[in-house]
Amino acid sequence: MNAGRILIVFGTSYGQTAKIARRIGAVLTDLGFDVTVVDAAQPHAVPSLESFDGIVVGASIIARGHQKSVAQFIHANMGVLNRVPSAFFSVSASAGSKDPAGRVAAERVRDEFLASTWWRPHLRESIAGAINYTRYNALLRWYMKRASRKAGGSTDTSRDHEYTDWAQVERFAADMAGIVEPFAVSGLSVPRLG
Ligand SMILES: Cc1cc2nc3c(=O)[nH]c(=O)nc-3n(C[C@H](O)[C@H](O)[C@H](O)COP(=O)(O)O)c2cc1C
DSSP: OOOEEEEEEEEOOOSSSHHHHHHHHHHHHHHHOEEEEEEOGGGOOOOOOGOSSSEEEEEEETTEOEEEEEHHHHHTHHHHTTTOEEEEEEESSSOOOSEEEEEEHHHHHHOOOOOOTOOOOSSSEEEEEEGGGGOOOOHHHHHHHHHHHHHOOOTTTSSSSEEOOOOHHHHHHHHHHHHHHHHHHOOOOOOOOO
């Protein structure tokens, strides 16, 4: 059964947001949706948005901001994004912080990013990412080790550390399915919050 078509567009600097986007895609595919996952950094690969019943956008926080390619995608497609069921997820180290203030800070960066656009997604999520020491150069490894120590994360630079809560990711995907399916079946719009 085809429950509707969903586009997932992601921005990533070190791969974790791509991995999360693909997991969201896998959950939605299992739920009967026809899913397309694309990297915002390859705009020529982004298909026409008009044929989708729902759109999920994800980006990671790098130096307190999200990827420019994702901001550009949102600005270029504001009309469609505000018309169909939509969701945004923000991936960061602080989202997985043991300190509640760190988690609040991650939500603030996410919300300020959205507020800088006219897009009001139905769902917004803050998801813990990964510290991929093996992908960083020596200077960045040193810097991230310091940042990680402060945030209570691992300082073992000999390997990568994944903090993503996959149950949270799967819940988020299922919540998106819940708002897209009635829209895809009836064309009825879904109220937006915030
Ligand atoms: C250079 C650099 C800067 C980062 N800046 C932040 C930041 O400002 N706030 C934060 O919470 N996490 C920060 N992080 C952690 C990333 O958000 C985390 O590693 C995330 O999983 C990256 O996702 P990606 O692999 O999809 O790019 C930073 C990571 C790197 C490597």
